[in-house]
Amino acid sequence: MNCFTHGRNPAVGMCAICQKGICHECVARETPRLLCRACEARPSGPGYAWYGWYGYGFEYRSSTTIGTWPLVHVCAGIDPVTMRPRIAKGILAVGNIAVGVLAIGGLACGLFTVGGASIGLLLAVGGAALGLGVSVGGFAVGSIAIGGAAVGFMYAIGGGAFGPAVIDGRHCDDAARDFVRRWLDARPLSCR
Numbered sequence: 001m002n003c004f005t006h007g008r009n010p011a012v013g014m015c016a017i018c019q020k021g022i023c024h025e026c027v028a029r030e031t032p033r034l035l036c037r038a039c040e041a042r043p044s045g046p047g048y049a050w051y052g053w054y055g056y057g058f059e060y061r062s063s064t065t066i067g068t069w070p071l072v073h074v075c076a077g078i079d080p081v082t083m084r085p086r087i088a089k090g091i092l093a094v095g096n097i098a099v100g101v102l103a104i105g106g107l108a109c110g111l112f113t114v115g116g117a118s119i120g121l122l123l124a125v126g127g128a129a130l131g132l133g134v135s136v137g138g139f140a141v142g143s144i145a146i147g148g149a150a151v152g153f154m155y156a157i158g159g160g161a162f163g164p165a166v167i168d169g170r171h172c173d174d175a176a177r178d179f180v181r182r183w184l185d186a187r188p189l190s191c192r
Helices: 037-041 176-181
Strands: 027-029 058-061 074-075 085-129 134-162 163-168
Touching: 027 037, 134 176, 163 176
Parallel strands: 074 085, 085 134, 134 163
Antiparallel strands: 058 074
């Protein structure tokens, strides 16, 4: 493999960020990862984003904290030093991977969560939602599960539902019907 910039020079490695072959002349930094001069010169920090295959991404942390967690933490992309995905950790956490009291992300874990894969203690909303309280999603597992496929420890409502009190295409239990009427303030359901 030859250098991307100097096509006749053999490459000593690949830049950890842009993945281009680089020669001795193009190396800007060797530790902890090999970087080229162009990637080293890119601005970084809050407000700057660069989205390549291994892009820097974006990160914002509020200066207000509760304990050790920031009030708001928003991030995306890859940490250029560790080459691992950034994880948003805060009271309000937003990112590809988010952990917080209110977590919003592709993978969200916390007290109240919204995400593609959502793990929440009180409320989980997402494509796949897992929680101890209310879970709402395409696939939902929780004490009260509402979704396309719902597995509820108390109540399950959905296209295919499994649990002690169920409303689905095949079943309509009286306990689940009373739950819907009482908590969701809906008109009485007719089960046939």
